Amino acid sequence: MGKGQKLFLIAFLLMLIYGCGARHITPGKYGIESDSIQNLKGGLPITIKIPKFAENEYHIANANPKIKSNFYINLNELHNDAKVLIETELINHDVPLTSNAQKFLKITFTNLQWESWAGGFTFGVYLDFDVETSDGYSINYQVQDSGRRMSRAIGGSVSRAVEKMFQDFEIIKFINK
Secondary structure, eight states: OOHHHHHHHHHHHHHHHHOSSOEEEOOOOOOOOGGGSOOOOOOSOBEEEOOSSOOSSEEEEESSTTSOOOEEEOHHHHHHHHHHHHHHHHHHTTOOBOSSOSSEEEEEEEEEEEEEEGGGTEEEEEEEEEEEETTSOEEEEEEEEEESSHHHHHHHHHHHHHHHHHTOHHHHHHHHO
């Protein structure tokens, strides 16, 4: 095999591995570190609200605006994953859940970006999200996570978002009311 053929083969393999067009990411699903969560003990039933029709093809921009990104994700999946994590934690603490309670927690992911870490061997992901309670408290957080695969970094950032929410004294106070 000649030198030109070897270079073509390497280029072809890289295109197969990394692709040329849009890359649709399916987020990984990861649990949360429950030992970092304060004790929850809600009395009134609570509803977890997420956007019903979030963007199906959300563009995940690079944190450096000069770098083009071809990564996309379905925000509905991210919101559903967060809802499952939140509800699981509430159930584990005997907080009653219902789909139509007046008392609610609403979570909305507002921004997702990535960048290369560790010389390109790891993806770092930044996730911004808003939390709102039915009694009027609202806050914006940013969390980050990383992984060798983009799906790991994004799924991990969803877990970090839920942990961050459950570490907020005002959220704990609201749930325990």
